[in-house]
Amino acid sequence: MVKAVFLSLAALLAIIAGGAMLWPLLRAGKRAIWGTLVGSIAIATVGLYLWLGTPAALQAPDEAPPQSLEQAVEQLRAVLDEHPERTEGWVLLARSQLELGRVADAAASFERALKLDPDQPELLIEAAQARARAHPKMLFDDTGVEWLQRARKVAPDNQRAIWLIGIVQRQRGQDEAAVRTWESLLPRLEPNAAAALREQIDAARADAGMPPSTPALAPPAAGSAGAHAITVQVTLAPSLQARVAAGKDTLFVIARVPGGPPMPVAVERHPAQAGPLTVTLDDGDSPMPTQKLSALGEVEVFARLSASGTAMRQDGDVESVPVKVVLPAGEPLRITLGQP
Structure with a gap:
């Protein structure tokens, strides 16, 4: 039964992630294509795990079927305590805990996953963000910063890592460093995203005593x-x-x-x-x-x-x-x- 819970959670999170990734198709009115691709992602996720993974390791024949997502998450956690070598299991548990608002538990689960796979950039970034969300003041601590820096070392062009390192620098009053970090990201962004980031860069420039990099924006017109x-x-x-x-x-x-x-x-x-x-x-x-x-x-x-x-x-x-x-x-x- 826990195997079914695990696969159901995997499919659910694949649908959430795939739906977000393919959001432009839905916005463009291509609902049929969007639905087909999201469904394919979910099926592929479950199928790939059944093919390459070890579902039997997560099987607990005597478990009662879970009656809620909370129960399913607790059952998955119990199985992972017995089989802690499953990196994807800890990642799935962490993401599910985030969906339930259990941020501190999610941060701990991501940390367990990192001990098994310490050089996966997206996992490092997710773990750092969860750790910051669990902080009373929503701050990145030294451990979270170390994970972000490792992610950028492994994947130098990772935009999320660059953006979050700039946030860390702003949180720590390193405004000039944040300007340099974010300005290195600008050439890789779409025009709208770049314009939005320039606003944050100018705010950092002002706090650092530097001149603005762009002229003041005109008032928004209709349709903007x-x-x-x-x-x-x-x-x-x-x-x-x-x-x-x-x-x-x-x-x-x-x-x-x-x-x-x-x-x-x-x-x-x-x-x-x-x-x-x-x-x-x-x-x-x-x-x-x-x-x-x-x-x-x-x-x-x-x-x-x-x-x-x-x-x-x-x-x-x-x-x-x-x-x-x-x-x-x-x-x-x-x-x-x-x-x-």
Whole structure:
């Protein structure tokens, strides 16, 4: 049964990754081609594992079938404790734990995978990002930085590694170094992504006391980034009014790619209040300059009430059901958080 769980999780994550990778096809209206390719990726992933892997090593005949994704993840973890040599098993476990919001567990699972395969660039990058997400202040520690540097040494042209090393440098006040790192990435990016990264470079230049590298941008015209802004009004259900009275909760309004990675493409953070809150999500709210609202045709938007005040989902947080929004959005989106 655990074998079936393992293969089901592998297929699920292959669909998520493949769907995100082939997103431009879906945006271009080629749904049939997109669906066929995503399905092929999932089938190929499972088939390749059955052919090259050792499914019997993950078989536990006496296990009861899992009743939820959480149970499936726990069963997979138990099997990996008995068979810790399976690199792909630890990677699958880590990604599944991320989907469940168990970031610290995911970081530990990625670390186990790295002990088995320490020179795989994408694994090094994923592990470093998970470790940063598990940090109370979302910072890359020395271990995470070492993994990113190793990834760049093994794969010097890896764009994610270069971008994240620039983030590390900014976090540590090394603004001039971040400018050099990100400027080396510019020639490899598409025009829209390069323009977005230049904004971050100019911010780093300003903090380093350097002149801007590009002239100031003109106000957005109709049909540009400004036209892709999303106005969202969030109202708390009566059941949550008493909770926010103490003024300790934080309200996040988040937009992300439907079916894609959990990383937001736009997010705003505000103190929770009893009355309605209206925000406008736009390109300036993107934590990743290489992915902006203005480059997308559809996003899903939701609100989260957080007691911890951190961007990561925690126990006790209240989230609304994600709503898909086709861009550019015509009408403001209204969300009632906490309604049954």
